[in-house]
Amino acid sequence: MENNLTGNAWKFGNNIDTDIIMPSQYLSWPLEESYRLAFEPLRKGFADLVTPGDVIVAGSNFGSGSSREQAAQAIFRMGIRAVIANSYARIFYRNALNIGLYAIECPEAEAIIEEGNRVKIDLDRGVLLNLSTAREASFGPFPQNLRKIMEAGGLVEYMKKRNHQEAR
Amino acid sequence: MAMTLAEKILARKALKKEVAPGELVTVAVDHTMTYDLFCPSVVEAFKEMGFKQVWNPNKIAIIFDHLVPAKNAKEVEHFKVSLAFARAQGITKVHQHDGICHQLLFEKGYSRPGDVILGTDSHTVTTGGVGAFATGIGYTEMASIWGTGEIWLKVPETLRFEIEGELAPGVSAKDLILKIIGDIGHAGATYKAMEFGGTLIGRLSVAQRLTIANMSVEAGAKAGLMAPDEKVLEHYRELGITDFPMLRPDPDAAYRSVSRYDASKLVPMVSCSPAVDNVMPLFEVAGEEVRKAFLGSCTNGRLEDIEMAASLVRGKKIHPKVEMIVTPASRTIYQQAIQSGAVAALVEAGAYVTVPACGLCSGINGGVVADGDTIISSNNRNFLGRMGGPTARVILASPASVAVSALAGKVVDPREYL
Numbered sequence: 001m002e003n004n005l006t007g008n009a010w011k012f013g014n015n016i017d018t019d020i021i022m023p024s025q026y027l028s029w030p031l032e033e034s035y036r037l038a039f040e041p042l043r044k045g046f047a048d049l050v051t052p053g054d055v056i057v058a059g060s061n062f063g064s065g066s067s068r069e070q071a072a073q074a075i076f077r078m079g080i081r082a083v084i085a086n087s088y089a090r091i092f093y094r095n096a097l098n099i100g101l102y103a104i105e106c107p108e109a110e111a112i113i114e115e116g117n118r119v120k121i122d123l124d125r126g127v128l129l130n131l132s133t134a135r136e137a138s139f140g141p142f143p144q145n146l147r148k149i150m151e152a153g154g155l156v157e158y159m160k161k162r163n164h165q166e167a168r
Numbered sequence: 169m170a171m172t173l174a175e176k177i178l179a180r181k182a183l184k185k186e187v188a189p190g191e192l193v194t195v196a197v198d199h200t201m202t203y204d205l206f207c208p209s210v211v212e213a214f215k216e217m218g219f220k221q222v223w224n225p226n227k228i229a230i231i232f233d234h235l236v237p238a239k240n241a242k243e244v245e246h247f248k249v250s251l252a253f254a255r256a257q258g259i260t261k262v263h264q265h266d267g268i269c270h271q272l273l274f275e276k277g278y279s280r281p282g283d284v285i286l287g288t289d290s291h292t293v294t295t296g297g298v299g300a301f302a303t304g305i306g307y308t309e310m311a312s313i314w315g316t317g318e319i320w321l322k323v324p325e326t327l328r329f330e331i332e333g334e335l336a337p338g339v340s341a342k343d344l345i346l347k348i349i350g351d352i353g354h355a356g357a358t359y360k361a362m363e364f365g366g367t368l369i370g371r372l373s374v375a376q377r378l379t380i381a382n383m384s385v386e387a388g389a390k391a392g393l394m395a396p397d398e399k400v401l402e403h404y405r406e407l408g409i410t411d412f413p414m415l416r417p418d419p420d421a422a423y424r425s426v427s428r429y430d431a432s433k434l435v436p437m438v439s440c441s442p443a444v445d446n447v448m449p450l451f452e453v454a455g456e457e458v459r460k461a462f463l464g465s466c467t468n469g470r471l472e473d474i475e476m477a478a479s480l481v482r483g484k485k486i487h488p489k490v491e492m493i494v495t496p497a498s499r500t501i502y503q504q505a506i507q508s509g510a511v512a513a514l515v516e517a518g519a520y521v522t523v524p525a526c527g528l529c530s531g532i533n534g535g536v537v538a539d540g541d542t543i544i545s546s547n548n549r550n551f552l553g554r555m556g557g558p559t560a561r562v563i564l565a566s567p568a569s570v571a572v573s574a575l576a577g578k579v580v581d582p583r584e585y586l
């Protein structure tokens with residue numbers, strides 16, 4: 001698990017649902033093709049604007065709606081390493097952390113981060129630092145059982161290790 | 169310690185005397201469900217994780233519904249990968265064209281009262297209507313359950329909804345759940361369980377209870393639960409299933425909140441794009457022109473929904489400008505609706521019937537809505553682009569409201585047509 005992430009912020013509003021993040025018409029496509037169309041109903045061409053390491057800053061109820069893991073996968077695939085939101089829909093939250101996309105719950109972030117600001121996330125201390133304005137906000141630690149999965153690099157890696165150990 | 173229904177189920181499956189909200193528990197999973205769209209991804213993750221054999225092939229259902237009928241070769245590939253895996257693993261609960269996954273979990277008895285059910289779909293909450301703790305997860309997590317038979321869950325707080333009285337004619341369970349979602353908002357129950365009780369619930373058919381539970385996720389709920397009763401028992405008895413506990417919440421269980429509703433005061437409700445909690449009484453949009461009407465989905469594609477619509481359009485004509493699509497939630501329902509004459513009444517009125525599957529609700533299959541057009545629909549979501557173009561307007565409503573609006577070519581109140 002990395003301890004620090006630094007990237008530029010992209011801002012989204014409240015209730016960004018999974019039909020917006022990954023429209024159902026593209027769900028049967030391979031991720032390599034579909035991720036480029038993520039956020040199409042709201043922000044066409046978004047994937048082309050992202051630089052690896054960027055972060056999304058959003059309002060409440062991010063990732064609401066369907067269970068489609070492609071929503072989290074597409075965000076991760078375009079190079080976003082963390083989403084910072086006021087709150088999440090529960091399935092998206094679980095999906096994100098299971099694949100190694102940091103879903104950070106921080107209601108103060110929206111107010112202190114503007115689009116394009118450079119943001120540093122200190123995962124150990126639970127601190128967000130807006131490097132463009134020097135403003136800070138804190139967030140709570142991840143639950144212990146999720147940390148184990150995150151430290152392994154996601155649920156696939158976690159299970160892989162577990163199965164490998166059992167086989168020995 | 170007194171417990172809510174969700175707490176009782178989770179305690180039992182975690183082999184504990186009691187559990188409290190916030191506690192992390194590892195539970196044995198009673199049944200899982202995944203479907204065509206995501207099954208290949210579950211299979212891939214399962215193999216990547218290093219699993220060879222699923223923990224129990226009898227507890228896995230694989231259902232084709234989102235892509236049925238397939239419209240291109242890419243989609244057929246989803247079926248092939250899924251079928252090959254099922255065959256190799258001895259999974260026999262495979263349904264290739266029998267209907268929507270959530271309806272089949274109920275109809276076939278895969279989900280029973282008191283069970284913990286996990287599915288790769290947010291509307292897995294549907295069988296909370298018969299008292300199962302049923303919820304949605306992603307495909308990576310499903311792969312780990314296929315391998316281990318377990319999942320960790322955080323015990324949710326419970327919001328209790330007490331609904332007394334009777335629904336007026338022309339008002340249904342759909343109107344009630346829309347009203348509740350409008351009141352608490354679409355994150356009003358996030359990370360929480362909703363539990364429905366009161367004298368109305370006992371009066372409702374099991375189908376209507378499933379409608380309510382189905383939409384609990386539109387308020388963010390992890391589960392939407394109702395204690396099973398004689399009507400639920402009857403359904404499982406017919407299937408020869410009797411080995412489940414009749415769990416009830418304790419009268420003195422601790423709830424995060426208790427909300428009370430008087431069903432007799434309810435009126436037809438709608439929810440308008442772009443969010444499900446954008447709820448208002450139907451009269452506020454009455455007169456608005458509609459180009460399409462959809463009757464179907466895991467929310468409202470059951471027999472009594474189709475029969476309700478048929479009774480309203482029988483002997484009349486759908487407005488010539490309206491395309492009305494009827495999609496039964498399962499093959500069984502389709503057959504019953506043919507036998508009862510409901511299908512004939514709808515088709516003679518000018519509607520057409522499609523194969524039992526997710527259909528238009530998933531926005532993948534035919535009939536999608538053009539930008540700028542309005543559809544009145546009995547399904548569960550109206551997000552941007554959900555049913556076609558990003559500026560298509562989706563008005564969610566009850567089957568009765570959908571049927572009469574299709575006749576009128578504009579949104580109208582079903583109570584005026586009774």
